[in-house]
Amino acid sequence: MVRRITQKKRGVKTRKEKKLFILGLEGKNETEKNYFMSFNPILKKARIQCNVSNTTDPVGLVNDLIKLKKNELLEPDDTICCVFDADTEPYKEKQIQEAAKLANTNKIELIISNPSFEIWFLLHFIYTTKYYDNKSLIDDLKAYVPNYKKSGSIFNDIKVDTEKAIINAKRLDEHHNQQNKTKYLDRNPSTDVWKLVSWISNEIN
Structure with missing residues (x-):
């Protein structure tokens, strides 16, 4: 649980030194969590905390972060992000549009990967505009990371190769x-992870 402010004598509240990046993640796998938590040992001015949700729909993920x-x-300087995959199912577009409105109202950043988070990994190796489903994306990634x-x-x-990614x-x-x-589903392939990684990288030094 997040506890940033501690209570001292006479009700004086003091802030801990490090800012927080709170990431709302889908709970179906640990890919995103493993990646982002790996930044913590090299962060000097911030800390990443993952809030893993049991839901997989974008609106549910945003609602969990609102709670x-x-x-x-x-x-005020803590950054709250909702990280999820667009996938390729047509019904996902409406969910993402609704989640975007809800997130904007509550000052939550959406970090969307299309079709999945693995496109961020692949962009460390190549630039491509090839249309992907989840299987073909992982197949291409395994050409560079055989044991993925x-x-x-x-x-x-x-x-x-983070800067390359x-x-x-950005080029995509x-x-x-x-x-x-x-439309979010039309932007295949794409990923907003570069924005989050850029914000995190600013806290390394």
Whole structure:
């Protein structure tokens, strides 16, 4: 549980030094959690905490974070993000649109990967605009990480190419913007993870 403020004598509240990145994650696998928690040992000015949810729909994930915000003592500079996969099912578009409105109202950042988080890993190796489903994406990733498993961690193997991945992800955003793609499911492949990683990286030094 998040406890940022401690009570001292005469009701004086003091803040702990490190800011928090609170990440709402889907609970179906540990890929995202393993990756982001690997940043903690090298962070000097911040700490990452994962809030793993039993739900997998975007609206449910955002609602879980809203409840957390109401029940926990947080600081204004803490960053709260909802991290999830767009997948490829058509019904997901409406859910994401609803989640985006809810998140915006409650100052929660959406970090969406299309079709899945593995596109962020793949962008450490190549830039591609190829359309992916979940299986074909993992197949292509295994060309570079043969022993890849969703529940494992490849953070140490790819961290040296983080800047390359950020550049490739930004390039993908520009590619979709040039084609005026506004629907989340149309932006395949893409990932917002580069934004979160950039914010986290600012707290390393």
